Amino acid sequence: MPSTVKASGGDKYNNVTMSQNDRDDEIFTGESSSKVKLVTTNDQIRRLQTIIRDKNVSRSEFVFSADRLIRLVIEEGLNLLPFSEHIVTTPSGHEYDGIKFNKGNCGVSIIRSGEAMEQALRESCRSIRIGKILIQSDEETDKAKVYYAKLPKDISKRTVLLMYPILSSGNTVLKAIEVLREHGVIDEKIILLTLFVTPEGIDTLSSAHSKITVLSTEMNPVVPVHFGKKYFGTD
């Protein structure tokens, strides 16, 4: 239920490897729950959120700040991907116990506003495969309808970073997950990367897909639904 949702942006987010803190990290909305993780907030992230929210901000400032926030979400999202131990030798001849990320991931953006997040993913993972799904509301029935989907062939074997900046009603994302499921992707391997979510959207999502991981920066009943228009300058 929305009433059990903690205040926006204030929660500590620790990465998946630190399971002892998981109770503080995850927000459970009722019995069936998606795992919602919020990026650890700080003054700078709050500042970016403020600029994105401000109706008087210029477009260039908006895009610049949105890109910064997107990059932070992408970087955090990559932390959720599987990795293994890896030891290397440094130029000084010493050993260093490191880690290496496993192959077999891909990104999927929901057109149009999800495309705003593609560049940040590309800048973090140079050769990652990126699929696209176009979903629009049918003007007569007002239901989300899939117009186009182009996904990597072996997507069923991959962990999918699904990108969509604003989760409001949740209908668009539900439709996209349906498409992924049709292509053999199971919920456990879907990570939704988003900037702003509503408690209602999370409710809708979790009642249908409790195993999906959602990463966001803020949960708030009001979300900046003008994001795509302002980002692409079509407002």
Place this chain on the structure above:
Amino acid sequence: MNSSTNCSFNERRLSSRSNSGDADDNVAQAVANMSVLSRRRNTSVSEPLSVIRTNKRAIYTAGRPPWYNEQGELKEAFVIGLSGGSASGKTTVAEKIIEALDFPWVVLLSMDSFYKVLTPEQHEMAEKNEYNFDHVDAFDFELCCETLKKLKQGKSVEIPMYDFTTHARKKETKKLYGANVVIFEGIMSFVKAELRELLDMKVFVDTDSDERLARRLRRDITQRGRNLQGVLHQYNKFVKPAFEQFIEPTLQYADIVVPRGGTNEVAIDLIAQHVYTQLEERNLNLRSHLAHAQIGQPLPSTLHVLKSTPQVQGIHTILRDCSTGRDDFVFYSKRLMRLLFEFALSLLPHEPHTVETPQNTIYDGRRFSGTGLCGVSILRAGETVEPALFSVTKDIRLGKILIQTNLETSEPELHYIRVPRKISEDHVILMDATVATGAAAMMAIRVLLDHDVKEENILLVSLLMAETGVHSVAYAFPKVQIVTTAVDKHLNEDYHIIPGFGNFGDRYFGTE
């Protein structure tokens, strides 16, 4: 008829000395206009020095050694005061001393820069050649004293530029910074006790008055086209009485009296030797002090390490791997830098800020609450982190400081600085790729403090630091925020970080 001899005489001197050049903040530019800098080697100089000279400035290839101790406290500059009558050859003596010292961190400060701004009436008089520039009251001793004091403390100072056509100060000032030795020169430099107190060594250039008059006549008549009466009138009315009333009595304060001015090589050698002895006493072996300080202590509270997420660990693994090629090294270091700067920005002060949203709601947000923000990179490796700073800040002002390690002494040396103007209220992100002993970072912080940046407003941001470097910086500058992605335990005997990721600049630029 009789044009202002005194004025133009001074103007000429100004234009060739500390007031020359544009108002740029060039390190030790005062010596850049020296006509000749001989290659005479003095036994005390260990590091060969060469000077590349362009029209506007001199570029020194031997830098300034540390001018502070391991606590970050300043060692005061050595101030030589030069006095003597007009045309006694003070300039020549100053030039000869600089020549004999044979190192670049010497600035020449002339009292002529501190003439008072004249009232309209005084200006009228000056036009008619009736204003007495050879009088104690003609100088702004207060400003002069304050400036010399700051310069002695190692601070950056603004030297006024006096305009002899309007008898006012020009809008622009000349910035002087980075002196280990200050030569302060002027006819009245020993007159006031508070000025004398600042002088570590007082030199009086005692040239025979006939000789001084002869020089003045020669200079003004042959080079300026003045007539004999005019020059003599000036001399008898102002110059001679001033010498007798103010200047000559100050001879008693001198430590050394140099007869015959610039031609007296024995005296100049003695002065240079004394300065060397004084400077050597102030020297200390900074880097080795730093490398062994504070080992085993808990890390300071001003240290902020980026959270070690799997991605951060993964990037570190790639950067540390000696088999990683340059392409990957550049790509992954850039990613890490961006995360580092986002983290650093989150440490800046913020305040609540409420905005209206397009959804017609009120949003309680945050905004930066400081006065301004600028970046300063420590060259060469610090330059590699600049693009990452640009990618997370808009229109940030950027300064640069070049510090190189002297291979003979292992000490850092300051070679070049360009710091944005008016940064005293700003928060400054000081960037270097790595911090090993902390010697270069400390020098850069010292430069910022000398430019009146507040210690608590400095963030030292670096990809990788060694524990000892963190300690050294925190010990010397406890209010500086230290921001990094990882702290390694050790340094090897070459002061490289262990395990580290090799020489960052070499791997990034491909010069290994």
